[in-house]
Amino acid sequence: MKLKCKSCKIWLPLLAILGAGFYIAWQFVPPAASNNLRIAAGSEGSTYYHYAQAYQQSLKSEGINLELQTTAGSVESLKLLREGKVDLAFIQGGIGKNVPAEEGLHSIASLFYEPLWVFMRKDTGNQSTSYLHELQGKRLAIGEEGSGTHALASRLLYDSGVKSDNTTLFSVSGKNAISKLEAGVIDAAFFVSAPESDTVTQLTNHVDIQIMNFKRHADAYTRRYPFLDALHLGEGSLNLQTNVPHNDMTLLAATAALVVSKNMHADHIRLLTREALRIHSKAGLLEKPWQFPSKQHLEIPIHPDAEQYLQNGPSFLETYLPFSVAARLDQLKIMLIPLLTLLLPLAKGVVPLYQRRIRSRTYRWYKDLNQVDRELGNYDLHKTQQAIGNMKQLHGELAREVSVPLSYMSEFYAMRVHTDHILRRLQERETSLLGDTDNKAVETFPANEPPDDIAMPTSVANEAVEVDVDVDVVAPESIKSMASKLHIPHSFSLSTLKLSRNQAQPADASTPHYADTKDKTATSAIKNIAAKIHLPRHFDLSTLRPSATKQEEAEKIAKAEAAAAVRAQEEARLASIAAIAARHKQANHLVGKHIAAGMALSAVPIPILDVAALTSTQLNLIHSLSEHYGVDFDRKHGKFILLSMISSSLPTTAMMGLSSLSKSIPGIGTLGGGASLAALSGAIIFATGKVFIRHFDAGGKLEDFDSKQQQDDFRKALKEGLKKDEEALAGQSA
Numbered sequence: 001m002k003l004k005c006k007s008c009k010i011w012l013p014l015l016a017i018l019g020a021g022f023y024i025a026w027q028f029v030p031p032a033a034s035n036n037l038r039i040a041a042g043s044e045g046s047t048y049y050h051y052a053q054a055y056q057q058s059l060k061s062e063g064i065n066l067e068l069q070t071t072a073g074s075v076e077s078l079k080l081l082r083e084g085k086v087d088l089a090f091i092q093g094g095i096g097k098n099v100p101a102e103e104g105l106h107s108i109a110s111l112f113y114e115p116l117w118v119f120m121r122k123d124t125g126n127q128s129t130s131y132l133h134e135l136q137g138k139r140l141a142i143g144e145e146g147s148g149t150h151a152l153a154s155r156l157l158y159d160s161g162v163k164s165d166n167t168t169l170f171s172v173s174g175k176n177a178i179s180k181l182e183a184g185v186i187d188a189a190f191f192v193s194a195p196e197s198d199t200v201t202q203l204t205n206h207v208d209i210q211i212m213n214f215k216r217h218a219d220a221y222t223r224r225y226p227f228l229d230a231l232h233l234g235e236g237s238l239n240l241q242t243n244v245p246h247n248d249m250t251l252l253a254a255t256a257a258l259v260v261s262k263n264m265h266a267d268h269i270r271l272l273t274r275e276a277l278r279i280h281s282k283a284g285l286l287e288k289p290w291q292f293p294s295k296q297h298l299e300i301p302i303h304p305d306a307e308q309y310l311q312n313g314p315s316f317l318e319t320y321l322p323f324s325v326a327a328r329l330d331q332l333k334i335m336l337i338p339l340l341t342l343l344l345p346l347a348k349g350v351v352p353l354y355q356r357r358i359r360s361r362t363y364r365w366y367k368d369l370n371q372v373d374r375e376l377g378n379y380d381l382h383k384t385q386q387a388i389g390n391m392k393q394l395h396g397e398l399a400r401e402v403s404v405p406l407s408y409m410s411e412f413y414a415m416r417v418h419t420d421h422i423l424r425r426l427q428e429r430e431t432s433l434l435g436d437t438d439n440k441a442v443e444t445f446p447a448n449e450p451p452d453d454i455a456m457p458t459s460v461a462n463e464a465v466e467v468d469v470d471v472d473v474v475a476p477e478s479i480k481s482m483a484s485k486l487h488i489p490h491s492f493s494l495s496t497l498k499l500s501r502n503q504a505q506p507a508d509a510s511t512p513h514y515a516d517t518k519d520k521t522a523t524s525a526i527k528n529i530a531a532k533i534h535l536p537r538h539f540d541l542s543t544l545r546p547s548a549t550k551q552e553e554a555e556k557i558a559k560a561e562a563a564a565a566v567r568a569q570e571e572a573r574l575a576s577i578a579a580i581a582a583r584h585k586q587a588n589h590l591v592g593k594h595i596a597a598g599m600a601l602s603a604v605p606i607p608i609l610d611v612a613a614l615t616s617t618q619l620n621l622i623h624s625l626s627e628h629y630g631v632d633f634d635r636k637h638g639k640f641i642l643l644s645m646i647s648s649s650l651p652t653t654a655m656m657g658l659s660s661l662s663k664s665i666p667g668i669g670t671l672g673g674g675a676s677l678a679a680l681s682g683a684i685i686f687a688t689g690k691v692f693i694r695h696f697d698a699g700g701k702l703e704d705f706d707s708k709q710q711q712d713d714f715r716k717a718l719k720e721g722l723k724k725d726e727e728a729l730a731g732q733s734a
Contacts, residue, residue, distance in 0.1 A: 032328065033265035040077035040089035041068045043147075043173065047114070047194040048077075048090040048256070051279065058275045062323055064268075072173075073147025078259070081105065087261050088272070092148030092192060093227035093254035094155070096300045104262025106303035108272050109293030109310065111280045112194060115231060115253040116152060118212035119181060119203045120188040130215030132160035141170045141177035141189035149174075152254065153190035159224075174199055182206060192254065195238060195285040204244045213249040221252055227299060229253050231286050238285075253286065255297040266305050267327040273309040274323070316607070359411060365394060366415075369422050376425055381433040384426055391423040406634070410704045584697065587628055591689030594621040598685045602678040607660045610674075614656075614681050618642055618688050622702075625689065629696040632703075641705055645691070645714045646684070652718060656680055683721030690717040 039055065042048030049068070056066040069086050071077045077089035078096060082103060092114060099105055120129060129135065135157070142157070143149030150171060157163070170177070170186060177189040178199065193199050203209050214221070218230025233249040258276060260269065276293040283289040295302055295310065317326035372387055379387060398416055594617055601613035619638050626633035646653055659677040691714050695705055 030266070033267040035063055036065050036067070037087045037268065038067045038069055038085075040071050040080050040086045042071055042073055042077065042090060043144075044070055045198060046073075046174070047112075047197050050197075051090065051111070054279050055272075055275055058278070059271070062271060064271070071146070072144045073149060075148060075151055076146035079146075081259060081261055084261060084263070087264060087268075089259055091257050091259045091300070092152070093257065093297055093299065094152055094225065095148055096257075096259065097227070099300055101301070105300050106260055106262070106264075106269075106306070107298045107300045108258040108260060108269065108303060108306045109276055109280075109295065110255040110257045110297045111276060111292055112256055112284065113229065113231060113253040113286045114148075114192050114194060114256050115233075115251040115286065116156075117191040117193065117200060117203075117251075118188055119191065119209050120212055121181065121184060122208050122210050123184070130213055132156055132162060135160075135188060136162045136167055138187040139168045139170070139185070141172050141180060141186050143171065143177070143190060143192075144173040145171050147173075147192075148254070149190055149192040152192060155225075156221075156252075178202065181209065188212070200238070204238050205242070211245055211249060213245075213247075214252060215250075218250055218252070227254055227297060229255070229297070233286075257298055257300065259300055260303065264303075267323075269303050269305040270309050270318075270327070271323055273306045274314065274318075277310075320606075365398070365419075368394070369418060372422055372426070376422075376429060379426075379429060381430065384430045384433060388423065388426045388430065391419060391426060395419050395423065406637075406703060580697065583628070584693065587625060587689070587693045587696075590624050590628060591621065591686065591693070594618075594624070594689065595682045595685045598681040599678040602681045603674050610677055611656055611660050614677075614684065615639075615642060617681075618685060621685060621689055622692055625692050625696060626702060631696060631701050634702060637702060641702075642688070645688070645711060652680065652684070679722070683718055683724075686721035686724070687714050687717035690720075 037059070039052050041052035049070070052066075052068050056068060059066045069080065071080065071089075074090065074092040074095045077086070078091055078099070080086045081089045081091075082099070082105070088108075090111075093110075096105070118132075140153075140157070140162075142153040143151075154169075157167075157169075170180070172180065174191060174193075177186070177191070180186045181189045181203070191199055191203075204211065214230075222228050222230055229252075231251045231253045233245060233251050235245060235247050236243045238244045258272065260272070273293070280292045281290050293310065295307060315326065315330065317329055320326075321329070368390075372391070376384075376387075395416070398412075398419065598614055598617040601617060602610055604610040604613055619635065619642060622638045622641075623633050623635075625631075656677065659680065691710050692705075694713070695710070
């Protein structure tokens with residue numbers, strides 16, 4: 001199938017290659033994150049459940065549905081997470097100590113303190129209890145099986161000598177423990193919960209219940225159990241009105257962590273870390289501002305993406321775009337690989353391909369022209385006339401069928417000029433061959449003896465054609481001088497001596513044949529004159545020449561006129577030099593203004609947009625220089641020239657891209673990328689201006705700007721611009 005679109009023969013293969021590159025790169029783009037997650041949220045009413053609801057509302061605004069799964073506590077939550085039945089869970093410190101790293105679980109961060117509260121009844125003689133071993137023999141509620149409270153309380157009591165064989169232990173839920181403690185069924189109950197929880201608030205307001213104060217030094221616990229911290233709870237911290245607690249206390253506290261499964265998508269990791277910062281960074285009763293989320297107190301290793309987010313904060317795209325959009329764009333960054341490795345080289349190669357394609361529309365005719373030009377000297381009359389017909393046919397085909405863009409019209413018209421040149425040479429050859437044929441029929445007279453009688457043609461005499469005889473034929477002054485020397489009567493008519501138009505001037509006065517004919521015509525005219533007036537054979541024709549005095553005067557006049565012409569040319573040359581210098585100075589001023597503008601626009605903190613601003617500044621510079629030099633400007637052609645020149649320096653192009661993309665790194669990336677791109681922008685605009693000023697000063701136009709020939713000049717000017725930037729920086733530092 002033949003393509004009707006001629007340019008498609010170039011663009012379609014290039015687009016196919018680029019499309020294949022993008023397709024291959026797409027295979028490495030990670031799949032989009034799921035919109036459904038499930039979290040193990042502990043029991044209803046617990047601190048974990050409260051925070052899980054806060055995450056649910058936040059993620060809903062990002063289009064993610066977070067399903068809450070109730071559990072007995074951290075132990076059950078961790079079990080569900082390891083089995084893959086939930087995607088994330090709140091895990092109490094000390095629970096995940098023995099989780100193998102091979103399972104791939106990761107922490108997002110530690111989120112808040114969870115103090116261990118030991119509430120005791122006042123009426124059972126527990127007022128002075130400050131040590132865990134003093135609870136031996138009592139009735140204790142240590143939390144529901146599968147909860148973090150049960151695991152922590154069992155461990156501490158066992159290490160303190162309080163065991164099931166010497167103490168009554170109740171594994172009940174938090175609500176049951178509260179009711180039993182208030183009813184006096186048990187003597188003490190263990191709870192792991194935040195100070196703001198309903199459980200702590202309810203029990204601290206009960207008049208018959210008090211909080212156990214860990215009198216033993218905190219180091220005894222924190223050194224033995226690294227996941228625990230000793231916290232100071234001041235007098236009246238929980239309730240100022242009732243002064244709860246009644247004195248300063250020491251609490252043991254674990255930290256709650258948000259743990260995710262091994263299959264959690266990287267986008268979800270960053271989103272959960274962002275929400276953790278928003279929810280848990282505020283100050284609490286036991287936490288300082290921005291103490292959490294933290295990388296500390298973690299038994300399960302932190303996820304690398306979460307750690308990076310905690311250290312560096314959101315990316316540039318996440319700052320200005322919705323998270324879902326920013327995350328998808330970040331995933332598509334791998335698509336830059338074909339963009340940099342294929343598009344830029346193809347863009348550099350498409351220019352020669354396009355030029356070759358356009359030029360082939362005219363260059364294919366040069367083979368015929370060259371053949372005619374080489375063999376023209378051997379053509380006979382018939383072959384010459386045949387070649388003339390072919391050239392005229394070619395001339396018509398060029399005008400009717402060949403179509404090229406305006407930027408290549410100079411080459412099209414050059415082709416037509418060359419065709420006209422060969423056509424003229426063929427016509428000269430035809431005239432020469434026709435002249436040689438006519439000369440064979442002309443009678444040749446002796447050089448010194450005119451014929452006895454030369455009769456004027458009847459047609460000439462009847463038509464009385466008046467033909468001006470120029471200097472090459474017979475000078476009028478010479479004829480008049482000859483007539484005066486020979487005393488020709490005034491009644492004698494010199495018009496009888498003039499030749500007919502056909503005899504005096506051939507059809508084509510530009511051929512060599514015409515020069516020979518003029519010489520013969522002049523000789524015949526003198527002989528005709530001599531025959532008419534019957535000059536003697538010994539008459540010296542040299543006496544007909546002008547006098548020496550007139551020649552000298554004519555030479556003086558000619559010299560004076562030549563000197564005046566030289567002076568005028570010199571004055572014109574000096575005026576032209578001054579005008580060019582002024583115009584050149586103004587052009588450099590325009591370049592300086594655009595350099596300043598380009599370097600200022602390089603400070604734009606948005607990647608890619610700053611490169612677009614640089615291209616726009618370059619294009620505006622070319623437009624300004626075109627108006628300054630009175631040259632027509634075409635925006636589309638200007639963009640094509642810029643692309644061709646910039647792509648000729650691949651290291652510079654790569655450096656521009658890296659400088660722009662580095663702005664996506666907050667802080668040092670924005671500053672470093674802006675400074676680097678500013679220097680590159682100044683050098684690129686300087687090189688662009690220098691190349692175009694040189695081209696326009698030489699009388700060139702935008703249409704005849706040859707990007708390929710100017711690439712070397714552009715690279716040299718670019719190096720010069722970079723050197724000027726280095727000198728400027730060195731001067732500022734000095």
